[in-house]
Amino acid sequence: xxxxxxxxxxxxxxxxxxxxxxxxxxxxxxxxxxxxxxxxxxxxxxxxxxxxxxxxxxxxxxxxxxxxxxxxxxxxxxxxxxxxxxxxxxxxxxxxxxxxxxxxxxxxxxxxxxxxxxxxxxxxxxxxxxxxxxxxxxxxxxxxxxxxxxxxxxxxxxxxxxxxxxxxxxxxxxxxxxxxxxxxxxxxxxxxxxxxxxxxxxxxxxxxxxxxxxxxxxxxx
Amino acid sequence: xxxxxxxxxxxxxxxxxxxxxxxxxxxxxxxxxxxxxxxxxxxxxxxxxxxxxxxxxxxxxxxxxxxxxxxxxxxxxxxxxxxxxxxxxxxxxxxxxxxxxxxxxxxxxxxxxxxxxxxxxxxxxxxxxxxxxxxxxxxxxxxxxxxxxxxxxxxxxxxxxxxxxxxxxxxxxxxxxxxxxxxxxxxxxxxxxxxxxxxxxxxxxxxxxxxxxxxxxxxxx
DNA sequence: GTCTATATAATGATAGAC
DNA sequence: GTCTATCATTATATAGAC
Numbered sequence: 259x260x261x262x263x264x265x266x267x268x269x270x271x272x273x274x275x276x277x278x279x280x281x282x283x284x285x286x287x288x289x290x291x292x293x294x295x296x297x298x299x300x301x302x303x304x305x306x307x308x309x310x311x312x313x314x315x316x317x318x319x320x321x322x323x324x325x326x327x328x329x330x331x332x333x334x335x336x337x338x339x340x341x342x343x344x345x346x347x348x349x350x351x352x353x354x355x356x357x358x359x360x361x362x363x364x365x366x367x368x369x370x371x372x373x374x375x376x377x378x379x380x381x382x383x384x385x386x387x388x389x390x391x392x393x394x395x396x397x398x399x400x401x402x403x404x405x406x407x408x409x410x411x412x413x414x415x416x417x418x419x420x421x422x423x424x425x426x427x428x429x430x431x432x433x434x435x436x437x438x439x440x441x442x443x444x445x446x447x448x449x450x451x452x453x454x455x456x457x458x459x460x461x462x463x464x465x466x467x468x469x470x471x472x473x474x475x476x477x478x479x
Numbered sequence: 480x481x482x483x484x485x486x487x488x489x490x491x492x493x494x495x496x497x498x499x500x501x502x503x504x505x506x507x508x509x510x511x512x513x514x515x516x517x518x519x520x521x522x523x524x525x526x527x528x529x530x531x532x533x534x535x536x537x538x539x540x541x542x543x544x545x546x547x548x549x550x551x552x553x554x555x556x557x558x559x560x561x562x563x564x565x566x567x568x569x570x571x572x573x574x575x576x577x578x579x580x581x582x583x584x585x586x587x588x589x590x591x592x593x594x595x596x597x598x599x600x601x602x603x604x605x606x607x608x609x610x611x612x613x614x615x616x617x618x619x620x621x622x623x624x625x626x627x628x629x630x631x632x633x634x635x636x637x638x639x640x641x642x643x644x645x646x647x648x649x650x651x652x653x654x655x656x657x658x659x660x661x662x663x664x665x666x667x668x669x670x671x672x673x674x675x676x677x678x679x680x681x682x683x684x685x686x687x688x689x690x691x692x693x694x695x696x697x698x699x700x
Numbered sequence: 701g702t703c704t705a706t707a708t709a710a711t712g713a714t715a716g717a718c
Numbered sequence: 719g720t721c722t723a724t725c726a727t728t729a730t731a732t733a734g735a736c
Contacts, residue, residue, distance in 0.1 A: 286507045302702080422598075
């Protein structure tokens, strides 16, 4: 988050305004004029610095990717520190809101930054899963990649669908309160089984096997 | 899916073209001209039928909502039939692709249809959770609403982030093959605990409690 | 470095002929 | 019911002054 206050050049102010607006309204609904207005400069100056609107987007992508990478690698390399990251976020959520909103858009719209972020998060999760299995704190799952994909989907899905989740829980917006309420049930789901027996799992296995035989793409065991 | 072939009026053809393009590129990036071209009519006729582009969107929302509601209520009222729904989808995924792409956009962009769909899916999941607990096939969770929200997030998140998930699994697109591969690990996660002890859950409880005390919004037990 | 003024293109929407 | 022609607006991007 250093950059918000650290870089005070006009160029940085324009880029930060763009990050805010792209995150808030999406890329195509945000105009160069909106950005210029928010940064208190002329539309011409926006183009002067970034060439095109698409160039501005790339600059935003790169910048958000850099700051996100800073926090992610610093804090999550050690799985135990993930908890500290949550605590830190909960202590000062506003500082991350701008970037989170941008990431939410990037992951959903077709953007290279979204791809990179998902891939990085996916690798990290897979790593955690494998480390946990080796350390004995996690069960060895049948298909680690698929499981990691599901875990990333769960958390990034929460970010992307936060508006709906908040509404479902009767809250105003997806903020600290919603995250706080979801944290324990989320970890609980990974700690205590939801189904009391394997009937549903067996049924799913059957359905999947049937399909694999039909389509010819072999099962994964 | 009946409507694709059932309603052959020009109006329906325009609306179906709009559903396809809105789903593929999003609302704001799709132009009236694009839709007219895809439906092989003039741009003027599009406006003639739907008044405005926004009116066309509402017509699409309504239509997708109706067909989705048809399938959802018919097939998922009985939890046991959810499996049949999966099987049916896997047997003929192309028939649902258009609607799924539209839903994906609707849930992510700010659209009333997206809200309705999420809410309906959320209610259904909560219902299944409570029925399961009563029948004994599912564990009684501490916060059913939060748990249902997480479950919906997991599956809708998969729809929304499908492109990324497919890439992570080394597949071309999020299709039958990806879903087939994810189905068993997904149910497995709800059947066998991922964590081997409650250390992580305890830590999360602690972090959440700390925050609740600090912010004053009471715990939920 | 920053602005104003403007060129150029695309968009949603209208009017009226057929 | 459907089209062509066009308007009015808005968008990105350029040119050149300060």
